[in-house]
Amino acid sequence: MRALWHACTKGGGKGALPEEKNKLLPLQQPQLQHQLSQQQLLVAPTSLVKVESAMILLPGASRVLQQVLLSRLRSTEKPLEVDFHLTEFDDVRYHIKASAKEPKQVLLSISLPQSPPETVLSAGLPFGAIEAVKGAFGSVSQVVDPPENDYHLTLNVDVGSFPTDEGLADQLITKLASLRSVVLGAPLREILKHLATKTVAPDADRLVALMHRPRESYFVIPQAEKVTVVFPMRFKDSNDVILGTSFLQEFMEARRSPGLSTAPPCVWSPSPPLELKGAPGQALDANAGFVSFVIFPRHVEGDKLDKSVWILSTFYAYVSYHIKCSKAFMHTRMRRRVETLIQVLNRAKPEVEKEKKSMSGRSFKRAV
Structure with missing residues (x-):
């Protein structure tokens, strides 16, 4: 297997695939396949990917969360009930809920996978996660205490308080859609902030x-x-x-x-x-x-x-x-x-000489 790996990556540089990989990327990238209903939204396996310098980077923002918040912010039609469940990679679960009576209020819940015993948690969340959420989203969201059942954190997002400037609103939506990064990365962010200063x-x-x-x-x-x-x-x-x-x-x-x-x-x-x-x-x-x-x-x-x-x-x-x-x-x-070898083998097969018939209907083969 190791020899096969090096043979297939030969000519593509260290740690990179050959140039033909770029032609295959559209087929290899996970497509955003979702099934919409009033009860559930299934996403497999994550949102779109980003390609930089021939390496594939997973985006921090959830594409589905972005779409839901954008639709609530800019929808001109009669709002509908929203009750979506979705799962991202590594078993991170979301629940997005909004009513037709209060279309600008969106409840966003997140559930984290089972943590190893050596990690330090605070109320089921990584250390410093609540402070990181409050600092990242400011007054546009409030932490609901206690959170929804079977979830570790619930936010009440007030879409109506988003900035009127479209660019600023899009930035805020992208940040909210990156809730996973804010929550799970809170302890590491705090350590790296101390390092930066x-x-x-x-x-x-x-x-x-x-x-x-x-x-x-x-x-x-x-x-x-x-x-x-x-x-x-x-x-x-x-x-x-x-x-x-x-x-x-x-x-x-x-x-x-x-x-x-x-x-x-x-x-x-x-x-x-x-x-x-x-x-x-x-x-x-x-x-x-x-x-x-x-x-x-x-x-x-x-x-x-x-x-x-x-x-x-x-x-x-x-x-x-x-x-x-x-x-x-x-x-x-x-x-x-394999297809190339099969074509070579097919060309190597001797042609079978067909029998020929005379005017009287008799068949004969040409003598060599």
Whole structure:
């Protein structure tokens, strides 16, 4: 499998697929398939993807949340009842509800997957999530206490209080549609904000476990001049383990190219790094190794902060998505190769000479 991976990626550069991948992207990207009814909205598997520098990045904003809020803000027709349930990757669930009597009031609830025991939670949410939500959305939304049953957080969004400027309103809707990033990335954002302002205490070298995906965590080690983020990588399928290991090794090598010299240093190791000393035993069981990123203040300055938080929070989904695209690409190449071989074999078959008939109806074969 490893040899097949390198054969299929030959000529595409380290960590990149061949040029033919660009032709296949429209087929490989998950399409926004949804089934609308008065009771449920099913989305598989997430919203549209963004392609930058031949790498596929998952967007932070949920496309469905954007559409619902936009329709409530700009609809000129008689408002209808809205009661949608949707699920994004890593088992994050949403519930969007609005009545016809109060069309500008939208109840938005979010439920997070089961967290690992080593993570620090506050009322079922990552530490600092409530403060992050209030700071991000201001007066346009209010936290409902207690939240809806089976959900961890419920917001009452007042669409009628959105800015009248269309551009500002769109920015606010995009931010609300990024609720997942605000909630799950709250602890990491707080740590990186301290790093950007260089207010991390010199003795703050401690291990912080954050929610990575259902029942799994990743680890952050804040220090005075840098923050180290370590991801234990696990895959259930044995082929995914091989592809994921190859991808992560090439991912580390790509950092050495001139165009990525300013990117955060990346290290892959088959064994736990020294930074994970003291981590629980189940967190160190990773069949695809460990990936470490070293974040310096220049990496989180200004508008880089939110993007860094989102990319780090969804790193596993990013790798998993690229593995699926790579498998689909290799299967396409293999099928194309088989079709080519079949055509060659068909051309190699000797032609069967047809019998010829005379005027009297007798059949004969030409003698060689």
